[in-house]
Amino acid sequence: MSWIVFEKVGKKFGSKWTIPELNLSIAKGEFFTLLGPSGCGKTTTLRLIAGLELADQGKISIAGKDVTKLDPPARRIAMVFQNYALYPHMTVFENISYPLRVRRVAREDIGKRVKESSGRLRISHLLERMPSQISGGEQQRVAVCRAMVQEPNAFLFDEPLSNLDARLRLEARRFLRKIQKELGVTAVYVTHDQAEAMAMSDRVAVMKQGRLAQVGTPEEIYHRPADLFVAGFVGNFPMNFIEGEAVSRDSKMFFCAGDFELETGDRPGLKSGDKLTLAIRPEHIELEPGANAQLAGLIEDLEELGSEQIITVSVSGKTLLARQTKKLELKQQKSVGLKIPAAMLHIFDKEGKRIN
Amino acid sequence: MSKGQRSVIFIFLGLVSVGFVLPLLWLFLTPFSRAPSLGLTITAPTLKNFHALAQARTALLAFKNSLLISIGSVALVVIFASLASYALSRSRFRGKQGLITLLLIFSSVVTGVAAMVPIYALCQKLRLIDSFAGVILVFSAGFLPTAIFILKDFIDRVPRAYEEAALVDGSRGMDLYLRIVLPLIGPGLAVVAVLCFVNIWSNFLVPFVLLRSNSKIPISVAIYQFFNEVGLPRIGLISAYSLLYSLPVLAVYLWVSRKFGFGFFGGLKG
Amino acid sequence: MSSEHSFLSRKAVFAFLAPALILVAVFLVFPAFWVLYLGLTDQALTGVKAVMPSFVGLGNFSRAFSDRFFYNALEISFIFVLGSAWLGQALLGLVLAVLLYELKSKWKAVVSGAAVLAWIIPEVVVAYLWIAFLDRDLGLLNLMLGAAGLRKINWLYDHPLLAIIVFNTWRGTAFSLLLFQSALETIPPSFIESAKVMAAGMARRFFEIILPQIRAILLTDLILITLWTFNVFTPFLLTSGGPSFRSEILPIYIWRTSFNYFKLGYGSSVSSVLLLVNFVFALLYLLGQRRKRYV
Numbered sequence: 001m002s003w004i005v006f007e008k009v010g011k012k013f014g015s016k017w018t019i020p021e022l023n024l025s026i027a028k029g030e031f032f033t034l035l036g037p038s039g040c041g042k043t044t045t046l047r048l049i050a051g052l053e054l055a056d057q058g059k060i061s062i063a064g065k066d067v068t069k070l071d072p073p074a075r076r077i078a079m080v081f082q083n084y085a086l087y088p089h090m091t092v093f094e095n096i097s098y099p100l101r102v103r104r105v106a107r108e109d110i111g112k113r114v115k116e117s118s119g120r121l122r123i124s125h126l127l128e129r130m131p132s133q134i135s136g137g138e139q140q141r142v143a144v145c146r147a148m149v150q151e152p153n154a155f156l157f158d159e160p161l162s163n164l165d166a167r168l169r170l171e172a173r174r175f176l177r178k179i180q181k182e183l184g185v186t187a188v189y190v191t192h193d194q195a196e197a198m199a200m201s202d203r204v205a206v207m208k209q210g211r212l213a214q215v216g217t218p219e220e221i222y223h224r225p226a227d228l229f230v231a232g233f234v235g236n237f238p239m240n241f242i243e244g245e246a247v248s249r250d251s252k253m254f255f256c257a258g259d260f261e262l263e264t265g266d267r268p269g270l271k272s273g274d275k276l277t278l279a280i281r282p283e284h285i286e287l288e289p290g291a292n293a294q295l296a297g298l299i300e301d302l303e304e305l306g307s308e309q310i311i312t313v314s315v316s317g318k319t320l321l322a323r324q325t326k327k328l329e330l331k332q333q334k335s336v337g338l339k340i341p342a343a344m345l346h347i348f349d350k351e352g353k354r355i356n
Numbered sequence: 357m358s359k360g361q362r363s364v365i366f367i368f369l370g371l372v373s374v375g376f377v378l379p380l381l382w383l384f385l386t387p388f389s390r391a392p393s394l395g396l397t398i399t400a401p402t403l404k405n406f407h408a409l410a411q412a413r414t415a416l417l418a419f420k421n422s423l424l425i426s427i428g429s430v431a432l433v434v435i436f437a438s439l440a441s442y443a444l445s446r447s448r449f450r451g452k453q454g455l456i457t458l459l460l461i462f463s464s465v466v467t468g469v470a471a472m473v474p475i476y477a478l479c480q481k482l483r484l485i486d487s488f489a490g491v492i493l494v495f496s497a498g499f500l501p502t503a504i505f506i507l508k509d510f511i512d513r514v515p516r517a518y519e520e521a522a523l524v525d526g527s528r529g530m531d532l533y534l535r536i537v538l539p540l541i542g543p544g545l546a547v548v549a550v551l552c553f554v555n556i557w558s559n560f561l562v563p564f565v566l567l568r569s570n571s572k573i574p575i576s577v578a579i580y581q582f583f584n585e586v587g588l589p590r591i592g593l594i595s596a597y598s599l600l601y602s603l604p605v606l607a608v609y610l611w612v613s614r615k616f617g618f619g620f621f622g623g624l625k626g
Numbered sequence: 627m628s629s630e631h632s633f634l635s636r637k638a639v640f641a642f643l644a645p646a647l648i649l650v651a652v653f654l655v656f657p658a659f660w661v662l663y664l665g666l667t668d669q670a671l672t673g674v675k676a677v678m679p680s681f682v683g684l685g686n687f688s689r690a691f692s693d694r695f696f697y698n699a700l701e702i703s704f705i706f707v708l709g710s711a712w713l714g715q716a717l718l719g720l721v722l723a724v725l726l727y728e729l730k731s732k733w734k735a736v737v738s739g740a741a742v743l744a745w746i747i748p749e750v751v752v753a754y755l756w757i758a759f760l761d762r763d764l765g766l767l768n769l770m771l772g773a774a775g776l777r778k779i780n781w782l783y784d785h786p787l788l789a790i791i792v793f794n795t796w797r798g799t800a801f802s803l804l805l806f807q808s809a810l811e812t813i814p815p816s817f818i819e820s821a822k823v824m825a826a827g828m829a830r831r832f833f834e835i836i837l838p839q840i841r842a843i844l845l846t847d848l849i850l851i852t853l854w855t856f857n858v859f860t861p862f863l864l865t866s867g868g869p870s871f872r873s874e875i876l877p878i879y880i881w882r883t884s885f886n887y888f889k890l891g892y893g894s895s896v897s898s899v900l901l902l903v904n905f906v907f908a909l910l911y912l913l914g915q916r917r918k919r920y921v
Contacts, residue, residue, distance in 0.1 A: 050823055051823075052819055052822065052823070071358075071822075072822050072823040072825070073822070073823070073824075073825030077823065078823070078824075079819075079820060079823045081816040081819070081820055082816070083814060083816055085814065085816040085817050085819070085820035087817065087835060087838075088839075089838040089839070098821075098824060098826075098834075099824035099825065102824055102825050102826045102830060103825055150824070361828065362729075365725050365728075365729060366729075366733075368725070369722070369725060369726070369729075369733055369737055372718075372722065372737060373733070373736050373737050373740055375796070376737070376740035376741050376743075376744055376796065377740045378759065378766055378767075379744075379755045379756055379758075379759040379766070379796065380740070380743055380744065380747075380755065381766070382755055382758045382759065382766070383747070383751065383755055386758075393764055394757070394758040394761040394763075394764045394765060395758070395761065395763075395764030395765060395766065395769065396766050396769070432649075435645075436645040436646040436649060437646060439642040439643070439645060439646065440642060440643050440645070440646035440647065442634075442642060443634060443638070443639045443642035443643045444643070446633045446634055447634060447639045449639075457912065459650060461905075461908045461909075461912070462650070462654050462655055462658060463654060464853065464904070464908050464911075465658065465901060465904040465905045465908050466654050466657060466658050466901065466904075467857050467904070468857030468858070468859060468877055468900075469857070469859055469877040469878075469880045469881045469884075469897070470661075470857065470877070470880055470896075470897035470898075470900040470901050470904070471657060471658075471897070471901070472884075473661060473664070473880065473884045473890060473893045473894050473897040474656075474657035474658075474660045474661035474664055474894060474897065475653065475657045476671075476884075476885075476890070477660070477664060477669060477890055477894075478652075478653070478656065478657055478660065480676075493649065493652075493653055494653050496649055496653075497649045497650050497652070497653030497654045498653075498654065500646050500649060500650050500654075501650065501654075504646060516633075519633050523633065528633075528635075528638075529633065529634045529635065529638035529642075530638070532633050532634075533642070554746075557748070558748035558749060558750075560748075560749055560750050560859070560860075560863070561859050565885060575750075576748060576749075576750045579750045579751070579754070580750055580863065583754060583757075594754065598750075598751040598754065601748060601750075601751060602747045602748060602751050605746055605747065605748060606743075606746065606747070609742070609746050
């Protein structure tokens with residue numbers, strides 16, 4: 001069921017349309033992430049849901065209600081900020097219960113709800129402390145707890161993990177995800193960290209310059225990126241990009257860039273002579289010592305990580321990065337064969353759009 | 357915030373703005389008015405009031421006196437304060453901070469008429485009544501603690517490496533101060549000079565109490581006298597004089613706030 | 627890192643400090659203590675007692691404490707400080723700062739600009755601006771009242787204390803306004819936004835979120851402007867303390883007894899009291915600042 005809907009929503013700052021026209025539909029109970037580099041409009045979108053910014057055009061609905069012109073309190077959403085916004089002069093309990101006190105919830109109910117939520121988040125022992133007396137990770141959970149007790153239509157997270165160190169971040173990621181699934185509350189999450197987005201989300205919306213580049217499950221985004229930008233942005237290792245063109249030979253389609261040539265497989269949209277960009281993920285390049293190789297290359301550099309090897313190979317004038325988990329006897333300056341299955345090739349036209 | 361709330365707030369802010377602006381209008385309209393009076397007179401603009409001002413000998417004399425007193429005090433303050441601040445910054449004796457704090461306390465406590473009573477008696481004993489020297493010395497003493505406080509901070513920020521290099525070359529004390537540090541704290545000196553000037557330029561009480569002769573009074577006392585002299589006050593002249601008198605202060609404020617933001621005015625406007 | 631070299635010899639340090647310290651000692655420190663002594667004499671500005679004053683012990687002080695004009699000045703000063711500093715400058719400055727903060731509009735510049743002009747223009751000019759403004763027959767205020775069909779009032783004559791309170795509020799609000807504005811800037815915007823999202827209205831946000839954060843600055847502001855307002859002399863230019871001493875704040879009382887009636891000794895005793903009050907406030911300010919460092 002569509003829980004949060006954006007219909008042709010536009011937002012401008014000054015004379016510039018930061019968000020020209022946005023259409024989104026977020027399902028109930030979904031963990032939906034807005035992903036992109038800084039300035040792409042993801043935080044603005046989140047604030048539009050919250051009501052901290054009002055749309056200049058279009059319609060926003062939450063839980064079936066038109067909230068486009070409504071102030072934040074009427075939208076019944078709970079927001080967790082990057083710096084948690086815990087009030088330093090209130091105890092943890094007072095911080096968590098603040099939204100309930102504002103809405104004049106009965107005292108016994110407040111006590112009950114705080115007790116239950118803080119128990120779930122394992123921070124009940126901190127209730128009488130001041131925010132300055134607890135750690136960063138604990139502060140984060142207090143902020144989440146404050147959002148939880150409100151039983152809102154949706155949680156809105158604005159890069160809530162960026163103030164934590166790397167190890168805490170991994171723990172917190174799993175924790176947040178678990179809580180969200182348990183509670184079944186719709187969550188809209190903003191981050192610039194693609195690994196975070198991939199790990200936590202049901203669906204990801206990749207944004208660039210105020211527009212949606214692609215919306216899909218992490219699997220779809222990773223394996224079928226809709227354009228060059230998404231392909232390059234998502235993934236822990238940099239993609240290999242090669243520019244070239246389509247060449248037809250013996251009724252088969254090839255991608256050619258100088259001496260570099262690969263069979264593209266069956267792609268109906270391709271015509272001979274089209275300018276293309278080829279993208280290959282490093283883990284999809286198989287290093288093949290045998291005769292099955294499609295291409296021959298020379299190992300320029302080799303990094304031994306223990307769990308895998310990162311190999312820089314030069315092939316027909318191009319330099320590619322490959323990841324290899326199979327233990328192979330590889331040495332620098334050694335020639336090696338490469339095999340890249342056609343299905344693993346991502347081909348983009350001259351506008352950067354995917355060709356299937 | 358509801359639309360209604362927003363409108364009420366805007367109306368309130370509007371009223372407050374008007375409230376602040378209304379008394380100021382006289383200052384900007386009357387000097388150019390053909391029929392200047394205590395009321396707001398809007399006429400075709402004229403410069404005749406400024407002509408009258410240029411003819412008034414007392415006014416011109418008072419202007420010279422204001423300049424003399426202000427610049428004299430600024431010179432004294434800048435020199436004495438920079439010397440003292442240098443010594444305080446580069447020496448190591450315990451209670452440095454305490455001394456500065458003590459000085460600041462004195463300068464904020466010993467102000468106003470209450471301070472002028474013993475200061476007048478003192479000047480009488482020292483035969484400094486009705487003298488520029490008396491006024492300059494009193495002003496300088498009052499501003500020195502603040503000036504030292506500001507300059508010490510500036511000097512603290514100058515890396516000692518420059519002086520150490522000069523030490524190796526054989527320079528000492530006064531040399532280091534004059535040739536190395538002083539040129540480097542130009543902005544600090546400028547700030548002190550400007551703030552000191554503005555304070556003294558605007559001051560009424562000290563010259564009012566310490567000066568007798570009409571030939572020595574600065575602008576602030578001159579305006580007071582123009583207003584209280586026998587017969588009808590010459591409003592046109594007074595308003596033109598007041599406007600010109602205020603301009604340096606306005607100019608300085610714009611300059612300081614553009615460069616440093618508000619912070620400086622905190623402790624200084626006392 | 628600090629070097630082991632001392633750039634100035636002990637002699638040089640003393641020499642560098644001497645001019646400033648001597649000047650301050652003579653014209654700032656000495657008077658502060660001498661005034662206590664003077665208060666114990668019958669020093670006068672002219673006449674025999676100017677040249678040969680005699681010691682009168684606590685006579686001046688006891689006379690002051692039984693002088694109804696002294697108590698009048700004290701009372702007027704308290705009302706003046708309460709009205710123009712606390713309820714005037716601080717309250718108005720706070721309200722304006724918060725409203726401008728919440729509103730985030732371009733009007734910020736206009737409001738603070740006008741307030742600042744009122745604050746920096748020299749005191750003599752500002753005083754005459756208000757004499758013109760409040761004039762019974764021609765003043766702008768009465769002109770507007772007349773246009774609204776109301777009676778014209780002789781402000782400086784019939785309501786002198788009210789006039790100087792309003793005047794001083796107008797004069798000094800800019801300081802508090804700017805101080806509070808910078809204090810509000812230190813509050814992370816997410817504090818206010820999170821409160822908004824949690825349905826806290828403007829009043830709640832102010833009392834429960836903003837105020838606790840700026841408590842320290844509020845106190846500092848009150849101490850400073852109380853100190854300044856107790857000592858301000860500008861109202862003298864508006865009313866000279868009259869009519870009939872109805873606007874005679876302490877500074878004007880001191881001026882009258884010392885320089886108008888030439889009773890320097892007596893004036894000194896009252897000055898001592900005021901300087902002592904100043905000293906207390908200065909200490910309070912310092913204590914407040916020191917505490918901030920440990921927060």
